[in-house]
Amino acid sequence: MPMPHRTFAALAKRRLVGKEGRERIREVRNLLAELPDYKNGPYADLRKSLLAEIEDARVRSSAVHRDSIAVRREGAAQVALVGPPNVGKSSILQALSEIQIKTGDYAFTTLRPVPALTRIGGVLVQLVEIPGLIEGAADDRGGGRALLGVLRSVDAIVFCARGDEDPSLLGIVRGEVVAAGIDKPAAIAMTRADEADPDAATRLRAIAPDLPIVAVSVLDERSLDELRETIWALTGLIRVRLRSNGVTEDEPLALHPPATVDVVADAVHHDLAASSSGARVWGPSAKFDGQRVGRDHEVLDGDVVEILR
Ligand SMILES: Nc1nc2c(ncn2[C@@H]2O[C@H](COP(=O)(O)OP(=O)(O)OP(=O)(O)O)[C@@H](O)[C@H]2O)c(=O)[nH]1
Ligand SMILES: [Mg+2]
Structure with a gap:
């Protein structure tokens, strides 16, 4: 029944x-x-x-109107692209990764956070486009609370602002992020730089004197390289490459500084850390090429390290 x-x-x-x-x-x-x-x-x-x-x-x-949206973390760091609508966030995501994403010359082309992996100096970093934030986002206007929630777990923020637009739009977006209690390492990408006038960067600097500014046009590969470097600096990570039997690996390890030889060995294998007697080091932390150092020697960005047993 x-x-x-x-x-x-x-x-x-x-x-x-x-x-x-x-x-x-x-x-x-x-x-x-x-x-x-x-x-x-x-x-x-x-x-x-x-x-x-x-x-x-x-x-x-x-549509976006939930309190939380999960973005699965991938890569060595997670960096958000945040800004008003229609500033070119998706275009940057597309230019820096393999992703195919809708771009369009109107507001709210992107409605949900979109993650994409980019390789910077051999290390995979996850970029996440946050859909355009509007005034009142911290009070959930435009589903803002869920979008701002994604920022809580990111390692850094790139604020995107158009060079040819009123810089106060960026001030509003930053204000919403602050109002949500989010404080992360940040920089400004002055987008669509090919359309901006010569004073654009000065106007942006006036409203955000504390942040580095990088001018970016998706039509200019050099500006994209500068953006990559800026993003890398924001992650705060260092890159160390391993060497064994005279051969240096192409793909670097990404580590949180300060990192010692022990930390490098442990990142390779726990057993290696336990059995190592130190390392040979080439690069910024070495006094000379192949310097013999102990397990507590601090490595630096750009080092090549050969762990010794
Ligand atoms: N000239 C020029 N146009 C650009 C550049 N980057 C983006 N655009 C144009 O700007 C418009 C908006 O680009 P999107 O990448 O969709 O912007 P968005 O910030 O993702 O927009 P929403 O998702 O709607 O918030 C599109 O028409 C792009 O072609 C650039 O570097 N130079
Ligand atoms: Mg978009």
Whole structure:
């Protein structure tokens, strides 16, 4: 004897409370599987309304209005691109990575945070475009709370502002980030630099004298390189390459400074750290090429390290 349809409807409602997106759709599917298979009458109506729920949940999850949005962390660091709408955030993401993303000369082309990996000096860094923030974002205007929430876990922020636009737009965005209690290493990318007038950087500097500014045009590869370097500096990480049997590896290790030879060895293998007797070092931390150092020697960005057993 199936449960009365009103009871089922109430139960369904209860089971969907607080569930959104994929989770909600999964629960609706479970409910559909449990629903008696009548072709007509109240159960058939219930089936129809549950199917409509799936459609609604899909539409809602493609708009931003939830309290949290998760971006899965990848790479050695996570850096957010934050700014007003239509400043060229997606275009930068596209220029620095393999991602294909919609860009367009209108506001709110991007509605959800979009992650993309970029390689900087051989190390993978995750960039995340945060959809355009507007005044009142910290009070959840435009779904701002969820977007700002993504910033809590990032390592650094690149504020994007158009060189040919009123710099106070950037001030508003920064103000919302501050109002949300978020304080991260940051820099400013003055975007669409090819369209900016010569005073643009000065105007931006006046409203954010504390942040480094890099002028970026997606049409200028050199400016993109400068942006990469700026992003790397914001991560605060150092790059160390390993050497063994006279061969230096191409792909560097990314480490949080201060890092010792022991930390390098441990990043390779725990056993190596336990059994090492020190290292030979080439590069900025070495007094001369191949200097023999102990396990507590501090390595620096750009070092080549050969762990000795
Ligand atoms: N001339 C020039 N145009 C650019 C540059 N970067 C982006 N654009 C143009 O600016 C417009 C907006 O670019 P998007 O990358 O979509 O901007 P967005 O900040 O991601 O926009 P939303 O996601 O809508 O907030 C597009 O028409 C781009 O072609 C640039 O360096 N130079
Ligand atoms: Mg965009």
